[in-house]
Amino acid sequence: MISIKNAKKTYKMGGEEIKALDDVSFEVSEGEFIAIVGPSGSGKSTLLHTIGGLDSLDSGTVTVSGDDLASLKDKDLARYRNKTVGFIFQNFNLQSRYTALENVELSLIFGGIPKKERMNRAKDALEKVGLADRIDHKPPELSGGQQQRVSIARAMVNSPKIILADEPTGNLDSKSGEMIIDLLHDLQKNLKVTILVVTHDDRIAHKADRILRILDGKIVEDLSNGKKETVKEYTD
Numbered sequence: 573m574i575s576i577k578n579a580k581k582t583y584k585m586g587g588e589e590i591k592a593l594d595d596v597s598f599e600v601s602e603g604e605f606i607a608i609v610g611p612s613g614s615g616k617s618t619l620l621h622t623i624g625g626l627d628s629l630d631s632g633t634v635t636v637s638g639d640d641l642a643s644l645k646d647k648d649l650a651r652y653r654n655k656t657v658g659f660i661f662q663n664f665n666l667q668s669r670y671t672a673l674e675n676v677e678l679s680l681i682f683g684g685i686p687k688k689e690r691m692n693r694a695k696d697a698l699e700k701v702g703l704a705d706r707i708d709h710k711p712p713e714l715s716g717g718q719q720q721r722v723s724i725a726r727a728m729v730n731s732p733k734i735i736l737a738d739e740p741t742g743n744l745d746s747k748s749g750e751m752i753i754d755l756l757h758d759l760q761k762n763l764k765v766t767i768l769v770v771t772h773d774d775r776i777a778h779k780a781d782r783i784l785r786i787l788d789g790k791i792v793e794d795l796s797n798g799k800k801e802t803v804k805e806y807t808d
């Protein structure tokens with residue numbers, strides 16, 4: 573479903589070249605749950621951003637359902653980012669001036685869906701993440717775990733095929749993190765969403781079908797479910 577071939581991305585900083593992605597190739601099947609692990613600066617976020625169409629490659633290709641992202645017109649790329657992909661960030665990326673309901677609803681504005689339907693769908697999504705009684709709260713009036721659940725509702729309200737999550741439990745206590753992990757798992761199981769999650773959290777890595785380890789912009793290990801017992805050795 574997702575195919576990454578010879579992906580390269582270099583950043584130039586004051587004469588120094590940083591290879592954020594150094595010839596990365598792998599395939600992702602529909603409905604797969606992949607954990608991406610590796611030390612800070614190894615290229616994990618860069619990889620997620622290129623798959624999500626937020627960032628382009630210097631060379632190589634990202635193909636999703638047969639479409640090379642680099643060949644999409646601006647409008648189609650915008651639609652891809654909004655409809656096909658749902659993002660979840662470590663710092664939630666919610667609009668603090670808007671309520672939970674409005675934050676989720678914002679995702680639907682792009683599609684030209686009438687106000688009433690937007691409200692209903694946003695409410696529905698917030699109910700699914702257990703926040704029916706918090707829809708009128710603004711992010712500063714919510715706990716970290718609740719804010720992350722709002723961002724999951726926002727990511728799933730467009731029924732995306734792919735969820736890209738960057739350290740979704742990084743800012744949460746262990747109980748809230750557990751709930752987020754269960755929600756991601758439910759999305760995979762019930763809605764067959766393909767999930768790529770960057771994480772340092774062993775609990776996520778253990779639930780994943782597959783674990784990719786990145787080091788200096790390269791994939792150095794690609795472990796599937798059956799070998800999960802060795803995971804602990806190499807997650808950091």
Ligand SMILES: Nc1ncnc2c1ncn2[C@@H]1O[C@H](COP(=O)(O)OP(=O)(O)OP(=O)(O)O)[C@@H](O)[C@H]1O
Pocket residue numbers: 583584585590591592610611612613614615616617618619
């Ligand atoms: N906009 C940028 N300009 C210059 N260098 C960048 C930029 N974005 C990322 N880099 C560099 O590219 C490398 C990979 O960055 P990336 O954010 O993908 O790492 P990461 O694995 O997500 O790290 P972390 O776990 O700390 O989030 C890093 O060395 C980083 O300094």
Ligand SMILES: [Mg+2]
Pocket residue numbers: 616617618738
């Ligand atoms: Mg990162």
